[in-house]
Amino acid sequence: MSNLRYLENVVTLELDVEKCIGCGMCAVVCPHGVLEVEERKARIVERDACIECGACAGNCPVEALIVKAGVGCASAIINGWLTGEEPSCDCSGSC
Ligand code: SF4
Numbered sequence: 001m002s003n004l005r006y007l008e009n010v011v012t013l014e015l016d017v018e019k020c021i022g023c024g025m026c027a028v029v030c031p032h033g034v035l036e037v038e039e040r041k042a043r044i045v046e047r048d049a050c051i052e053c054g055a056c057a058g059n060c061p062v063e064a065l066i067v068k069a070g071v072g073c074a075s076a077i078i079n080g081w082l083t084g085e086e087p088s089c090d091c092s093g094s095c
């Protein structure tokens, strides 16, 4: 599952490296190996594998991560898979 990738360049995940204190919680809770911590700073290593679940942002003690959990194209695609319906995210009508 961790090698699964979705649409490219649609993920809302943002990392403010200046705020990061290197605690490693984001890398621990991320189910898809999107984040790693090196030299006490987090970095995004697999952006397109992010499912916008929000776990990283919810567990970051300094709000260094921002992600629009449960919205957007990635969420729409997943909901489409789960429901068997045509994916729709209302962003631009392009997916
Ligand atoms: S939103 Fe979820 S999948 Fe994406 S980086 Fe954060 S924990 Fe990983």
Ligand code: SF4
Pocket: 019, 020, 021, 022, 023, 024, 025, 026, 027, 037, 041, 042, 056, 059, 060, 061, 062, 063, 064, 065
């Ligand atoms: S949870 Fe936040 S502070 Fe901790 S390593 Fe990740 S981004 Fe940095």
